[in-house]
Amino acid sequence: MKNAAEKLNEGSITSGENVSFWIDTTEIASFKTPDRDIHTEVLIIGGGIAGLTTAYNLLKAGKKVVLVEDGFIGSGETGRTTAHLTSALDDRYYFLEDTFGKEAAKLAAESHTAAIAEIEKNVTDLNIDCSFKRVNGYLFLHPTDKEKNLEKEFEAAQNAGLNIGLLKSTPAISNGEQTPCLAFYNQAQFHILHYLNGLAQAITALGGEIYIEAHAEKISKNGAIVNNYNFTAESIVVATNSPINDLVTMHTKQAAYRSYVIAGKIPKGSLPYALWWDTGDAESKWPSQPYHYVRVENFDDNYDLLISGGEDHKTGQADEEGISEFTRYEKLEQWTRSYFPLFEETIYKWSGQVMEPVDSLGFMGLNPGDENIYIITGDSGNGMTHATIGARIICDAITGNKNKWEDLYSPSRITVKTGFDFAKEAVNTAAQYLDWVSASDLENTAELQAGQGGIMTSNLKKVAVYRDFDNTLRAFSAVCPHLGCIVQWNNDEKSFDCPCHGSRFAADGTVINGPADSDLKPLPIK
Known part of the structure; x- marks a missing residue:
């Protein structure tokens, strides 16, 4: 097997020039490329966490599964995450309460908590060495936000059934004793590509087929054309971050954002393994109100790695704020050092694409207007858990079981209360056609x-x-x-x-x- 750098030098398909820590520290698993027409029960398009988890669940349920990935396993947006596993959503629970109601907010909290538990079970059952850890997460105020919003979120998250505390200080950050926060207990983190490789091995052991460097197009109810071969199936799952089978419908419900990540060494054991997030820039021009997110990962015997992300903007619109991509890394480094002064020089940097739904929840289930094509999209900064929830919903749908989260995450849902954000995103999209x-x-x-x-x-x-x-x-x-x-x-x-x-x-x-x-x-x- 070859490492990421060797594959990249050969010109393999990736979703960016920069190499993430996950890609750099993972051997690339070898799978076959398409060489003939294929018929199967379920065709899954996309080799990230959404596609692989769906394949694994369906194989355990007795289905015949073929998965195709146009790069290598995890080479898309999954390999560019920061791999937080959390039920602390990047949009507030008080917003979910207001938008969907208290019972729906409870279901959202329950589903993300269950997703973390499912990942932990997979790690244990399959003996995957992916540095999975249960950790605490701390949500602290962005300077533009108000303390009353932390109190609102504390109440809403408690109503949703989460194990949460309202603290007067934020552990381990600079001036944390003066920074109130919410503590989300029993969250988790892992090495995402090591986890995916474990799932991929389990999929092939169960009889599933994986094809890499396999580009799918012309997706229909019958299947797809993959490298000019006909791949037909009874059910099709599109797990490609942004659906490639839909021209308009889903793209009016969500917007693509670019998020930036840096990673640098810190002395071993100088910070606890934990997750930190600020509450987001309330004065941002972007409806998503970008926030910062931080975690610690093992690096070597002498150092841990501090991984910090943020400085988001809409994809293709970095210059809308007069801030270049390179400057965003500089701003992110300055922010990181202000809260974590032990951060040494940046040794990794990368960016990733996040799909932001206008109502905060992912879209997982039957694609609107289709009878046998399913989608997983709208990760909203919680891609690891949203993908795992989506895999469970779609597995249940294909095997004929009613899932209690199905309606909440339905791609066909219409959310009236998010009309203002919908309008802002629509106007922004329309304005881009002026580039002609x-x-x-x-x-x-x-x-x-x-x-x-x-x-x-x-x-x-x-x-x-x-x-x-x-x-x-x-x-x-x-x-x-x-x-x-x-x-x-x-x-x-x-x-x-x-x-x-x-x-x-x-x-x-x-x-x-x-x-x-x-x-x-x-x-x-x-």
């Missing part, structure tokens, strides 16, 4: 340095251009094949990102994130 007539990044390709890309106008057409490190120039249509937005260059992850619905394309035009399921159209170079 706005000025371009580049006047001509002579401006491009090696390893750089941008958008220029040629003969009234928007063109995405990239200069490779061997000075080869590549050109593509800058029109996203999903719904026609103009993509933007992401100089950090070396990708072209769609500011409307979050599709992303590698520097060679290859699609690496849905909802688009095809590449940018190549153009001739003059």
